[in-house]
Amino acid sequence: MANDIKSSEITPESVYLNRRNFIRAGLVAGTTLATSLAYRFFNPPPPKEINTAQIENLAKPPEFKTEEKLNSFEEITNYNNFYEFSTSKTSVARASEDFITRPWTIEVGGLAGKPKVFDIEELLRFEQEERIYRFRCVEGWSMVIPWVGFPLKKILDAVEPSGKAKYVAFETFYGGAKSSNPNVKLPEGRNGMQSAFAAGIDLPYVEGLRLDEALHPLTILATGLYGKQMPNQNGAPIRLVVPWKYGFKSIKSIVKITLTETEPPITWKIAAPDEYGFYSNVNPDVSHPRWSQATEQRIGEYTRRKTLPFNGYADEVASLYNGMDLKKYF
Ligand SMILES: Nc1nc2c(c(=O)[nH]1)N[C@H]1C(S)=C(S)[C@@H](COP(=O)(O)O)O[C@H]1N2
Ligand SMILES: [Mo]
Numbered sequence: 001m002a003n004d005i006k007s008s009e010i011t012p013e014s015v016y017l018n019r020r021n022f023i024r025a026g027l028v029a030g031t032t033l034a035t036s037l038a039y040r041f042f043n044p045p046p047p048k049e050i051n052t053a054q055i056e057n058l059a060k061p062p063e064f065k066t067e068e069k070l071n072s073f074e075e076i077t078n079y080n081n082f083y084e085f086s087t088s089k090t091s092v093a094r095a096s097e098d099f100i101t102r103p104w105t106i107e108v109g110g111l112a113g114k115p116k117v118f119d120i121e122e123l124l125r126f127e128q129e130e131r132i133y134r135f136r137c138v139e140g141w142s143m144v145i146p147w148v149g150f151p152l153k154k155i156l157d158a159v160e161p162s163g164k165a166k167y168v169a170f171e172t173f174y175g176g177a178k179s180s181n182p183n184v185k186l187p188e189g190r191n192g193m194q195s196a197f198a199a200g201i202d203l204p205y206v207e208g209l210r211l212d213e214a215l216h217p218l219t220i221l222a223t224g225l226y227g228k229q230m231p232n233q234n235g236a237p238i239r240l241v242v243p244w245k246y247g248f249k250s251i252k253s254i255v256k257i258t259l260t261e262t263e264p265p266i267t268w269k270i271a272a273p274d275e276y277g278f279y280s281n282v283n284p285d286v287s288h289p290r291w292s293q294a295t296e297q298r299i300g301e302y303t304r305r306k307t308l309p310f311n312g313y314a315d316e317v318a319s320l321y322n323g324m325d326l327k328k329y330f
Helices: 013-029 033-042 073-078 120-125 153-159 267-271 314-321
Strands: 058-060 105-110 116-119 128-136 141-151 167-172 206-210 220-225 239-241 254-260 295-298
Touching (some): 073 141, 105 120, 105 153, 116 120, 116 153, 120 220, 128 220, 153 254
Parallel strands (some): 105 254, 141 295
Antiparallel strands (some): 105 116, 167 206, 167 254
């Protein structure tokens, strides 16, 4: 029998698999909606391969790097918080696939002598450096991520903050250009993001730092990771990274930076002021009202590890908070 089969009839594996999927899809189509939803849940479409360009001028050797084992590119790009796209960490990659990040500008102003609109292409021409940082989410998980970027100080210095400026406010993209400044150029519409109602938080997402925190050498604007331009799900084309604070301070896909005199509103404090504070420095001694912050789950490890004060960056940043009661200013 087998010898009688002509080679042209032998089904290559790829065709076989497609045919099986086709049959399976047909079966699903014939059943109830609930079954088809269950099918999609257990067989989610695989995320597309991420094909971002190499960062070109990755010149400087890393000034700050931990020697801990890096999380993989796969882990970093498939377990994300980015509520504008999905509240499910494993769904953000696919939900943000079609996010358009050109043209893109960051409008930097407020209490500044020389306010300026920076184009992303100009920011990508800045000298970029690698920063291997621990990253600790307030939910109790952590990773080690090789970011690429440059100190935030570089663009703050360029706009010349006035003596009155005490804080820096940040805003994420949420629907086209809203500025009267003709140099602001952004993609149209909501660009794949969901409604604030679906996200469950006020949008646009906003964050803030004290000016001295913003000028600290550990604080960077990240343009990529693993030597590649920033994947959409991690906050393309440019996001903040503040490694000694809980992850929600590291706001993604930034379009606006404003120097202010008073403490700016921040998304998670607006949502739940008893649970999330403006400072949000990583602190094993101050529990979240609903869970302890003493330990964390490093993604890829099997046992929890101890959380370090200021996420292990106390030598660099603890002095910023001298004389402050960190239980009060949480
Ligand atoms: N605009 C925006 N920025 C955001 C978030 C968000 O939902 N929207 N989530 C924050 C939270 S809670 C975390 S932990 C980090 C996650 O960054 P990552 O997905 O690159 O690990 O992004 C932060 N920045
Ligand atoms: Mo987070």
